Amino acid sequence: MWGRSVQQAIYLRGFLGERPPLPLHPEALEEAAKKRMSPEAFAYVAGGASRVRRGGPHRGHGAARLAP
Numbered sequence: 001m002w003g004r005s006v007q008q009a010i011y012l013r014g015f016l017g018e019r020p021p022l023p024l025h026p027e028a029l030e031e032a033a034k035k036r037m038s039p040e041a042f043a044y045v046a047g048g049a050s051r052v053r054r055g056g057p058h059r060g061h062g063a064a065r066l067a068p
Helices: 004-015 026-036 039-046
Strands: none
Touching: 026 039
C-alpha cells in the first residue's frame, strides 16, 4: 500500500476506534525511540538536530530548513 491507500487505511482504522500502536505522549514517544534507536542516533536527535536554524531570506520568521 502506498500514498492515498495508506492514508485512507489509517483514517478508516481511527474511525472504527482502533488506537495507534505508538504512544502519543511526548515522553512516552521519546522513551520508545530511545529503546529502538542506537545510542548515537538517539543522542543526535535528542540533542536538537531537528531544531537547527539557518540564515537566509526567512531568518527570524520562525522558518526552519532541514539540514543533514
